[in-house]
Amino acid sequence: MTSVTENAVPIASAKRGVDDQLIAFAVMTVVLLVLPQIFYPFVIMQALCFGLFACAFNLLIGYSGLLSFGHAMFLGTASYICAHSLKVWGWPPEVAILAGTATSALLSVVSGWIAIRRQGIYFAMITLALSQLLYFVYVQAKFTHGEDGIQGVRPGTFLGMFDLSQPMTLYYVVLAFFLFGFLVIYRTINSPFGEVLKSIRENEQRAISLGYKTDQYKLMAFVLSGTLAGLAGAVKVLVVQNASLTDVHWSMSGEVVLMTLVGGLGTVFGPVVGAFVIVGMQQYLAGFGQWVTVIQGVIFVVCVLAFRRGIVGEIGHLLRRSL
Amino acid sequence: MAINTQAMMAQLLVGLINGSFYALLSLGLAVIFGMLNIINFAHGALYMMGAFCAYFLFNLFGLNYWWALILSPIAVGIVGMIIERTMLRWLTGLDHLYGLLLTFGLVLIIQGLFQNYFGTSGLPYEMPDLLKGGTNLGFMFLPTYRAWVVVFSLVVCLATWFVIEKTRLGAYLRAATENPTLVRAFGINVPRMITLTYGLGVGLAALAGVLSAPINQVRPLMGADLIIVVFAVVVIGGMGSIMGSIVTGFMLGVLEGLTKYFYPEASNTVVFVFMVLVLLVKPTGLTGRAA
Numbered sequence: 001m002t003s004v005t006e007n008a009v010p011i012a013s014a015k016r017g018v019d020d021q022l023i024a025f026a027v028m029t030v031v032l033l034v035l036p037q038i039f040y041p042f043v044i045m046q047a048l049c050f051g052l053f054a055c056a057f058n059l060l061i062g063y064s065g066l067l068s069f070g071h072a073m074f075l076g077t078a079s080y081i082c083a084h085s086l087k088v089w090g091w092p093p094e095v096a097i098l099a100g101t102a103t104s105a106l107l108s109v110v111s112g113w114i115a116i117r118r119q120g121i122y123f124a125m126i127t128l129a130l131s132q133l134l135y136f137v138y139v140q141a142k143f144t145h146g147e148d149g150i151q152g153v154r155p156g157t158f159l160g161m162f163d164l165s166q167p168m169t170l171y172y173v174v175l176a177f178f179l180f181g182f183l184v185i186y187r188t189i190n191s192p193f194g195e196v197l198k199s200i201r202e203n204e205q206r207a208i209s210l211g212y213k214t215d216q217y218k219l220m221a222f223v224l225s226g227t228l229a230g231l232a233g234a235v236k237v238l239v240v241q242n243a244s245l246t247d248v249h250w251s252m253s254g255e256v257v258l259m260t261l262v263g264g265l266g267t268v269f270g271p272v273v274g275a276f277v278i279v280g281m282q283q284y285l286a287g288f289g290q291w292v293t294v295i296q297g298v299i300f301v302v303c304v305l306a307f308r309r310g311i312v313g314e315i316g317h318l319l320r321r322s323l
Numbered sequence: 324m325a326i327n328t329q330a331m332m333a334q335l336l337v338g339l340i341n342g343s344f345y346a347l348l349s350l351g352l353a354v355i356f357g358m359l360n361i362i363n364f365a366h367g368a369l370y371m372m373g374a375f376c377a378y379f380l381f382n383l384f385g386l387n388y389w390w391a392l393i394l395s396p397i398a399v400g401i402v403g404m405i406i407e408r409t410m411l412r413w414l415t416g417l418d419h420l421y422g423l424l425l426t427f428g429l430v431l432i433i434q435g436l437f438q439n440y441f442g443t444s445g446l447p448y449e450m451p452d453l454l455k456g457g458t459n460l461g462f463m464f465l466p467t468y469r470a471w472v473v474v475f476s477l478v479v480c481l482a483t484w485f486v487i488e489k490t491r492l493g494a495y496l497r498a499a500t501e502n503p504t505l506v507r508a509f510g511i512n513v514p515r516m517i518t519l520t521y522g523l524g525v526g527l528a529a530l531a532g533v534l535s536a537p538i539n540q541v542r543p544l545m546g547a548d549l550i551i552v553v554f555a556v557v558v559i560g561g562m563g564s565i566m567g568s569i570v571t572g573f574m575l576g577v578l579e580g581l582t583k584y585f586y587p588e589a590s591n592t593v594v595f596v597f598m599v600l601v602l603l604v605k606p607t608g609l610t611g612r613a614a
Contacts, residue, residue, distance in 0.1 A: 061420075067420045067423070069423075114599055114602050114603065117602050117603075117606035118558070118602070118606060120419055120420070121356075121362050121419045121420065121423060122558055124362075124420065124423055125362065125554040125555070125557065125558050126558055126598070126602065128551055128554060129551060129554055129555040129558065129595050129598055130595065130599070132548070132551045132552075132555075132595060133592050133595035133596065133599075136591040136592045136595075137592065139591075140588060250547075250551060254427055254431070257424065257427070261424065289439070290435045290436075290438040290439045291435065291439065292435075293431050293432075293434065293435035293438070294431065294432050294435035294436055294439070296428075296431050296435075297428045297429065297430070297431030297432035297433075297435060298428070298432060299428075300424060300425070300427060300428025300431060301410065301425055301428040301429065301432070303428075304414070304421050304424050304425040304428065305410060305413055305414075305425070308421070
């Protein structure tokens, strides 16, 4: 059985990998602290939210070998719940984010429990179908306002101290959430739990024969991934101040796959890089209408045919490091 | 609740028609998966191309519906074979998921291109004169074209089943699905068979596209949501058996049609809900071998 990622590293070099990754993490943090002084913070905040979304997705495909084609359901559900509780119920942002994330967590328990009954290609189709089911539910539900979405959400004051209508304050709060999510994932993949996930990715039958209840591990990974994707969706509401059907549509699920693929499946930093590349590209090409879709499709095809390691995977391969 | 037979039969017929499309598409998916080990995400986009092909044939060359019914599947089949030769072939030996990702990329390209030139609104396609009108059966009015779609799809599905299960060519195909290396050792050109299989599967999708053109209009996104429903059909039926795909396709179309009558709010979601139920009760699918 071949593994879906070509960025897997042998365990022996893992220690050195951790050192490299800590340096890379420090560099990334410094860059992200300084970046809004140079670029328009709004775009960077969007990229951070999608970066976290892609990292959460990567936890599933890159480290457990499960391709979810329905991750938009977690992003979108948390967005709707967060936006609704901010706007209609007037909850403070920290509680609204918690509510959105918790709802996605619950959703991921249920959908994961259904989807892990099948493997490989069927898993992808089932997650896609489940998210389409949810999409139609949201189209008809009253509180989502259908095609209009929940518009004009005011982010409020975070923890009663930080006024989120100030762009720079908002930026650092979003960055804090991003780094928190990133570290959770980083810690997970370098834990004994993460090692078991990788062994399932490499050879599930073997992992079963060694006595691991692989279904439970896969479900846990799915729930963690869905929850963090939800966190990304909830935080995104603070940035874009709306929640809409776009966030639950299958094209959003495809977009997160693309980001992760471009950055590098199964790399620690790849999804973040991929998110910046794709969000940047969308921003840059915004005037070209449907051509953006076509270009994304071309990138997809090129990546799958010739560039399966992705940007970070390719750099890591050149430097013989695991990033 | 009093049942309005007229309305219910009408929805049942719509369901049967959708069921024919599900059957034609999931049949193609199953055949392709058997040979190429790829789930063809582009199936919906190629279905759309089939409909557009019929539209072009009429508006550019003045060729009518009957020509489209033959030429459209061939044209789209050739496009499919080119895709297989130039792209899908390179994925042999890689994880199945890459095939899904590549064909998803193709969906974005194809749909994006058509949307650029044709927007999102539907283009009308004329019904052939021979199939206009309908018959009053007493308990319902039966439009000829709709009856034609159901009967013709059923015939095509059964013919495909016959070719694959009962002929020598089909025997090669099934053998190559099981063990391509051994079949090659017998001197059969397996790579060419793979290309033709992909062409055949895609041609069935294009045929469904032509059939749907006069009913559903020709739209760039007509295959986008359909393919996801067909995926659910495939999960429910399993891809192990050809007959299984056909029966499941029609059955789910009927289920959807009945839902449209009894509880219209759920008509979009009923197939997915049914998929969840099947997964809970029998995770391998209705006709399923384990995957």
